[in-house]
Amino acid sequence: MSAVDGKPGLRERKKQRTHAAISDAAIRLFLEHGFSQVSVAQVAEAAEVSKRTLFAYFPAKEDLVVHRLADHETETARVVRARPPRTAPLTALREHFLKGLRERDPITGLNDLPAVLRLTRMILDTPSLVARMERFKTGAERALAQALRETADTPELTARLAAVQIVAVHWALAQDNAGRLAYGESADERYAGAVADTEHAFALLENGLRQPVPPSGTYRPVSGRDAPAAPSAGSDG
Amino acid sequence: MSAVDGKPGLRERKKQRTHAAISDAAIRLFLEHGFSQVSVAQVAEAAEVSKRTLFAYFPAKEDLVVHRLADHETETARVVRARPPRTAPLTALREHFLKGLRERDPITGLNDLPAVLRLTRMILDTPSLVARMERFKTGAERALAQALRETADTPELTARLAAVQIVAVHWALAQDNAGRLAYGESADERYAGAVADTEHAFALLENGLRQPVPPSGTYRPVSGRDAPAAPSAGSDG
DNA sequence: GGTAAATGTATACCAGGTGCAGAAATCCTC
DNA sequence: GAGGATTTCTGCACCTGGTATACATTTACC
Numbered sequence: 057m058s059a060v061d062g063k064p065g066l067r068e069r070k071k072q073r074t075h076a077a078i079s080d081a082a083i084r085l086f087l088e089h090g091f092s093q094v095s096v097a098q099v100a101e102a103a104e105v106s107k108r109t110l111f112a113y114f115p116a117k118e119d120l121v122v123h124r125l126a127d128h129e130t131e132t133a134r135v136v137r138a139r140p141p142r143t144a145p146l147t148a149l150r151e152h153f154l155k156g157l158r159e160r161d162p163i164t165g166l167n168d169l170p171a172v173l174r175l176t177r178m179i180l181d182t183p184s185l186v187a188r189m190e191r192f193k194t195g196a197e198r199a200l201a202q203a204l205r206e207t208a209d210t211p212e213l214t215a216r217l218a219a220v221q222i223v224a225v226h227w228a229l230a231q232d233n234a235g236r237l238a239y240g241e242s243a244d245e246r247y248a249g250a251v252a253d254t255e256h257a258f259a260l261l262e263n264g265l266r267q268p269v270p271p272s273g274t275y276r277p278v279s280g281r282d283a284p285a286a287p288s289a290g291s292d293g
Numbered sequence: 294m295s296a297v298d299g300k301p302g303l304r305e306r307k308k309q310r311t312h313a314a315i316s317d318a319a320i321r322l323f324l325e326h327g328f329s330q331v332s333v334a335q336v337a338e339a340a341e342v343s344k345r346t347l348f349a350y351f352p353a354k355e356d357l358v359v360h361r362l363a364d365h366e367t368e369t370a371r372v373v374r375a376r377p378p379r380t381a382p383l384t385a386l387r388e389h390f391l392k393g394l395r396e397r398d399p400i401t402g403l404n405d406l407p408a409v410l411r412l413t414r415m416i417l418d419t420p421s422l423v424a425r426m427e428r429f430k431t432g433a434e435r436a437l438a439q440a441l442r443e444t445a446d447t448p449e450l451t452a453r454l455a456a457v458q459i460v461a462v463h464w465a466l467a468q469d470n471a472g473r474l475a476y477g478e479s480a481d482e483r484y485a486g487a488v489a490d491t492e493h494a495f496a497l498l499e500n501g502l503r504q505p506v507p508p509s510g511t512y513r514p515v516s517g518r519d520a521p522a523a524p525s526a527g528s529d530g
Numbered sequence: 531g532g533t534a535a536a537t538g539t540a541t542a543c544c545a546g547g548t549g550c551a552g553a554a555a556t557c558c559t560c
Numbered sequence: 561g562a563g564g565a566t567t568t569c570t571g572c573a574c575c576t577g578g579t580a581t582a583c584a585t586t587t588a589c590c
Contacts, residue, residue: 067556067567074569095545106570111547146502183428190427191420213469217494218502220465224457232450257454264501265383265455304536304587311538332576343539348578531590538585546577554569560562 075113078103082120087174091121091182118188121179128163129192132222133199137207145208149222150258153229157250160243165233166250168243176234197223225257312350315340319357324411328358328419355425358416365400366429369459370436374444382445386459387495390466394487397480402470403487405480413471434460462494 064072081102085094096117100110114120132149139148156164162172179185201219204210210218233250237243318339322331333354337347351357369386376385393401399409416422438456441447447455470487474480 065557070556071568096547097545107546108548108571109569112568115547117546144503187424187427190424213490213493214497216465216469217462217497220461221458221498221502224461225454228453228457232453253450256450260451260454260501261458262501262503264497264499264503265458266381266499266501302588307587308537333578334576344577345540345579346538349537352578354577534587534589536585536587539583541581541583543580544578546575548573548575550572550574552570554567556565556567558563558565 074103074105074109078105078110078113079120079123083175086121086178087171091178091185096120116188118184121175121185122188122192125163125189125192129195130199131163132196132226133203136200136203139207145204145218146222146258146262149226150254153226153254153258154251157247157254163230164250165230165235165237166243166246168237173237177238180231180234180238193223193227221261225261229254229257311340311342311346315342315347315350316357316360320412323358323415324408328415328422333357353425355422358412358422359425359429362400362426362429366432367436368400369433369463370440373437373440376444382441382455383459383495383499386463387491390463390491390495391488394484394491400467401487402467402472402474403480403483405474410474414475417468417471417475430460430464458498462498466491466494 078099082094082099085099085102096110097107099120100107103110114123132152135148135152136145139145153164155161157166160167162176165176167173167176179189197216197219200223201215204215204218205212208215229250232253233246236246236249315336319331319336322336322339333347334344336357337344340347351360369389372385372389373382376382390401392398394403397404399413402413404410404413416426434453434456437460438452441452441455442449445452466487469490470483473483473486
């Protein structure tokens with residue numbers, strides 16, 4: 057017929073449409089009735105596809121949900137690789153995370169659009185989905201460690217250790233934000249605190265856990281609180 | 294009958310015996326044929342128990358393997374709580390991990406008894422078992438964060454961040470050791486390197502990632518070496 | 531010794547996931 | 561266009577992990 061289309065080819069386009077159709081049906085059903093309440097057979101039926109085909113597109117039920125987050129697996133590594141010259145990896149990562157907060161990137165846990173909120177909630181409430189996210193963490197650690205080795209001349213072990221710390225902190229920050237939003241706080245309300253916590257967390261990464269870290273310029277050694285003077289901004293206290 | 298026995302009670306003893314019987318049969322079969330090659334029905338049959346009873350003792354197949362590591366979930370938290378007065382949590386944790394290395398505690402990855410080695414290998418090679426271990430990590434993080442809050446007056450967020458970093462580093466060190474032993478190195482050969490890496494890792498935790506740590510020995514942070522004088526001892530290079 | 535509670539068993543069942551053989555669609559070539 | 565090669569989809573049977581039900585057995589307690 058008309059060879060107007062550029063490259064993709066009908067087969068390829070159809071595959072993408074099927075992929076999207078299955079994913080959409082799955083998310084819709086899961087959000088409506090809960091992840092464990094919906095069987096893959098029901099998802100397949102809703103997507104007008106056989107169960108066998110569904111598993112050809114998604115290796116497991118959990119992937120119907122988390123495949124959208126797969127891109128983030130290499131995000132930190134990409135940020136480190138793409139950082140401006142003479143910039144420390146940690147600096148680039150902090151700026152990137154702060155940008156994510158500003159833009160309410162769901163990966164930071166600071167997006168309160170109803171759909172995002174419910175999805176986040178569902179993931180955090182479903183052990184098997186959390187487990188799948190952990191696997192992403194592992195992948196992110198590996199990719200980040202490699203990026204540190206290749207672009208910052210970080211020795212093997214140091215790169216690995218730095219990577220696991222950084223990924224763990226990222227995840228903890230995001231989970232903290234998500235938890236607060238799930239609890240009812242709005243993204244705008246949470247924003248200032250999220251920024252303060254992020255700065256705090258990266259300061260901890262940079263300076264170590266040895267002594268309490270100065271929250272914002274003023275250094276308080278051992279007075280017991282490393283939270284800022286205005287307690288409502290950060291989350292400690 | 295004879296009320297000779299002290300406290301346990303027959304029922305209790307029988308339960309413990311059944312528990313052990315199931316676990317032993319499982320480990321034996323898994324080591325012999327591989328985790329995924331053995332069905333829970335086979336384990337139940339080998340333990341002379343019904344499948345239903347097996348699941349009454351172990352909530353999931355993976356628990357047949359990892360239940361022996363359940364105690365370690367709260368280990369770091371206990372170490373922090375039991376530390377001597379005026380000792381920093383990190384110091385206590387470092388000493389404890391070093392002690393584990395000396396004693397070839399399997400949790401450090403530095404035990405090369407054939408049985409331990411094969412079990413470690415099996416766990417690391419089986420995704421679902423690794424996932425189960427990750428859940429232990431999460432539990433360990435929570436417990437450690439609480440211990441830090443309660444015994445070191447660490448503020449909420451700081452405690453959480455410190456906990457995830459510490460647990461991640463522990464795990465990374467252990468996995469590195471286990472990986473090397475699985476690769477053929479002996480525990481005794483690895484010991485010096487493991488100690489050096491541990492010191493390096495804890496120095497990183499204490500002092501932060503700020504200044505790139507020198508590849509070999511020129512940089513001495515505060516006290517003594519965080520990288521050994523002989524570069525071949527550690528793992529960076 | 532008898533009885534209630536706990537524990538174990540057999541059976542059937544559900545859901546996730548895979549293997550297989552064949553139907554159907556797409557692609558490529560003429 | 562027609563035809564065959566190739567890929568994809570489907571229906572089906574099947575396996576395994578895990579659970580619900582209903583019934584038997586053991587243990588503890590009086």
